[in-house]
Amino acid sequence: AQVDTLDIVVLVLLLLGSVAYFTKGTYWGVPKDPYATSALNGSATKKGSRNILEKMDESGKNCVIFYGSQTGTAEDYASRLAKEGHARFGLNTMTADLEDFDYENLDQFPPDKVAFFVMATYGEGEPTDNAVEFWEFINQDPPSFSENSDEKPLGNLKYVAFGLGNNTYEHYNSMVRNLDKILTKLGAKRIGTAGEGDDGAGTMEEDFLGWKEPMWAALVQEMGLEEREAVYEPVFSVEEREDLSPETDTVYLGEPNKNHLENSQKGPYNAHNPFIAPIAESKELFTVKDRNCLHCEIDVSGSGISYTTGDHIAIWPTNAGLEVDRLMKTFGLEEKRHRVISMKGIDPTAKVPFPTPTTYDAAIRYHMEICAPVSRQFMSTLAAFAPNEEAKKEMAKLGSDADYFKEKISSQMLNVSQAVSAVHPGPWSAVPFSCLVEGLNKLQPRYYSISSSSLVQPEKISITAVVESVRVPGAGHVVKGVTTNYLLALKQKQNGDPDPSPHGLTYEINGPRNKYDGIHVPVHVRHSNFKLPSNPSKPIIMVGPGTGVAPFRGFVQERAEQAKRGEEVGQTVLFYGCRRSSEDWLYKAEWDEYKKILGDKLTIFNAFSREGPKKVYVQHMIKENAKFINDLLQQKANFYVCGDAAHMAREVNEVLGQIIASERGVDEKKAEQVVKSMRSSGVYQEDVW
Ligand code: FAD
Known part of the structure; x- marks a missing residue:
């Protein structure tokens, strides 16, 4: 049969249509920025396997450090262990968010590898949000492992455990304690002691540092490792992008994720994707001049966010300009603060904690916990980049002598810029930016107990927040809470108060690309078990x-x-x-x-x-x-x-x-x-x- 031209055109169009349908655009999509991270949480894409053994094999790892983290500290400790394990002992390490993997094949964990568990206990002895599924799995009696149904299915697993807890809670460190019991019962072998850090006593960092040395010694024995001189190796590559400017619309200027960068915001809103909510009203609740307590009404209408009375709302803060400037100046970044950078993990398992390309300014202002107390271990790391020998020696001393560090740094409540400047005014330009990103936590949202009833105002969430302001005895400076002072500035602006920059703190109140203009704040809601009885007649x-x-x-x-x-x-x-x-x-x-x-x-x-x-x-x-x-x-x-x-x-x-x-x-x-x-x-x- 003859096929005429029109038939051919129709056939070609149909063929193209089917290819388009079945490839879902893979072949004609616009190439993405090769460095852009695209996951909603602003870290590397979570695509790929949930099979941890496969992942370790593919990337040549013999040590995985799982973390169950709520506020970022456990995650930070996991990264620090990973870095140290590699630098000092040549382990091929990776960190792993517990929620990113499945655990049915833990019974096939090879005997020449090791798994670490860094587990925070949350609330009343509960797992952190990212550890819930793992916890449910491992608590089955017995867990449904894929192959091994022996009495001791984890006979090959060697593990290391550290817990983060707070002794003021009844179930102190119950996650690590219970996990340790379960793993032992399943036949796994613990290396070193199961460490416990106590936030309640304020000794978390020292507990961690004290635990890890004997643990490393035990691991060296067990795995036949050799200690070598630790040399700093960056985890991330940082490339300054001359081809991009802050005006380029693919550059993140503080947007929390791709969704916020490319679209007007889109739900569902959660811990990886905040809603930029208008503050409908804000006011001061105290009548004294020197202390502040804020009442804010956060409007979530149209967002799909719902809450019930007793839930928590998380506020995503922005660092104060003063602190951003202090860090820039200390580390010699002032001149290039608005340069565009792309970052990626040198090792494919390392996740950049914020989306890039971005600018130094945006990364520091919106994503890095720059005001928190500096850790002793980080002072040791920074010693290598000191501007002179004297400063290097002093940093090394601060890093190794717990009492000296307490006297000079922690009792003065210094953040990283203040601590480093106290040793040498700087600039500390030799510190690689990767080192700062590794050493400082990801800026965490802060939780607030919702102070309204969802029955009365389902679309407006009230918070009641006291503004953190601690005068350090003898040190002559005041430590200002990150989030509450940001909220105070928003309140001042909203009410046209004469002092829009409370205590000299200014903020980018309008947010990235003015997206928070008109007094907005990024939020998400976390459901809690703190609930009224369902029967209102109950006392x-x-x-x-x-x-x-x-x-x-x-x-x-x-x-x-x-x-x-x-x-x-x-x-x-x-x-x-x-x-x-x-x-x-x-x-x-x-x-x-x-x-x-x-x-x-x-x-x-x-x-x-x-x-x-x-x-x-x-x-x-x-x-x-x-x-x-x-x-x-x-x-x-x-x-x-x-x-x-x-x-x-x-x-x-x-x-x-x-x-x-x-x-x-x-x-x-x-x-x-x-x-x-x-x-x-x-x-x-x-x-x-
Ligand atoms: P941050 O910057 O986090 O600082 C907090 C404190 O850390 C400072 O005051 C200081 O003591 C210390 N600190 C900070 N920097 C340093 C440093 N460099 N050196 C030494 N110490 C330092 N708060 C409320 O007001 N109302 C609520 O309803 C409420 N509900 C909560 C519910 C839950 C479930 C949780 C977990 C917390 C709740 N909080 C509430 C506390 C709130 O989440 C914040 O922790 C609090 O507002 C302080 O946040 P911030 O960012 O202002 O201070």
Whole structure:
């Protein structure tokens, strides 16, 4: 049969159409910037295998360092172990986010390799968000490994373990403790001791440093390694891109991910993809000049973000201009701050912690934790790049002598720029930018207990945040919290306050490419288990001094609304504490409004610590009302504590034990058990930090 020209054209078009359909654009897509990282979380693409053994084989690794991290510290320790393992002992290391892999084949882990687990414990002994799936898997009885169903399926696995915890919590370091037990039971062999770092005692860093030396010694023995002189090797290549300028639309100027760079923002919004939310309203809650507490209303309408009363909202901060400038000056980056750079891992398993191409300025301002306390180990690393021999010696001493470091650096609460400048004014231009990116944490969003009720304002999230400002005794400087001072600046701007740069701190309030203009802030919501009883007629007792009252404002707001709607509301008791009724009594007028609605269903006990001759704290008020509390508990009241983990929450726990002992006539041990079982059954809930 004859085929005419029109037929050919139609056939060719059909063919092209099918190729287009089946290749989904792979063949004609515009080539991407070869250096651009494209994952939503701003790190290297997560494509590829979830098979860790395959990944290690492909990249020639014999040591994987898994991390379960919530605030970035465990991740940072994992990177530091990876670097040190390679530099000092020639291990071929990689770090691995626990959520990026599957664990069915852990039973085939080769005996000549080693796995590290750096595990933070979160909240009430829970895994961090990224460790949840791994934790569920390993806690099966027995875990469903792919091949080995022996008694000891992990007989070949050698592992190293370090935990990050806080001794003020009941389940101190329970993740590493339990993991260690499980792995041992499954036949795995631990190398060195299972280390424990304690944030509660403020010794995390020293615990880590103290643990790792004997661990390395044990690992050297076990794997027949040899220590060599550690020479700094950059993890990332940094290429200055003359072909790009900050105006180029593929250059990240602080946008959190590709989505934000290329589109107007798009959900779902989560820990990798914040929503740039308008702040609908912000105001000061304290009446004193020298302290600030902010109330902000964050508008999430249209974002698809939902919350329930008791959840947390994360605020993604921006560093203060003063600190960005200080770092630039210290490390000789001032001149080139707006130059465009592309970064990538020299080793394919290394992830750049922010999207590139970007500028030095944007990376530092939006992605690097530049104000945090500098670590002793990082001072050692920086010694190699000191401007002269004297400074080098001093840095090495600070790095190796814990007491000296404490006296000169940590007691003065110095950040990296301040610490390094105290040794030598600089500039420390020889420090590779990669070294700064490796040594400083990724700038972390900060969490806030939502202080509104989702029943009353589902699309507007309230936060109650005290502005962090710590005058360092004898040091002559004030440490300013990153996020809360940024929020303060936003509030000043929003309200047209005369001092738009509080305490000399200025911010890029309009954000990258003016995307935060009109007072916006990047946020995401994290769901929590801190919840009102589903039955509103159940009594509740809430203990929340200071900003610990935040979620309880939401609880009471919710119960007032339920009462308005004609529902039966149970006894709602709040123990609140602050310094003085005239200074820092949060939501003073609002409580009266709730009282009008809830009547005798709402009881508020106030403890003012600086009004009388004696300091009165919530713990005292609780003790004074022992019978009342015990009666409510016997009527199945839920008991909630929110706020300071280090002192208040622990003392409230003790006082409750004492109340139960005295009111029920049982001994202290028994009373302690009662409190424990209240906790495990969810009757006693904590939201502490
Ligand atoms: P950061 O910069 O994180 O500094 C915090 C502190 O670290 C400083 O005050 C200082 O003590 C120390 N520090 C900082 N830099 C240095 C340095 N160079 N050397 C030594 N020490 C240093 N807070 C609230 O106000 N309201 C809430 O409702 C609330 N809810 C929370 C809920 C949860 C689940 C969690 C985990 C925390 C909550 N927080 C709340 C605390 C909040 O997340 C922040 O930690 C707090 O606001 C401080 O953040 P920041 O960025 O301003 O300070």
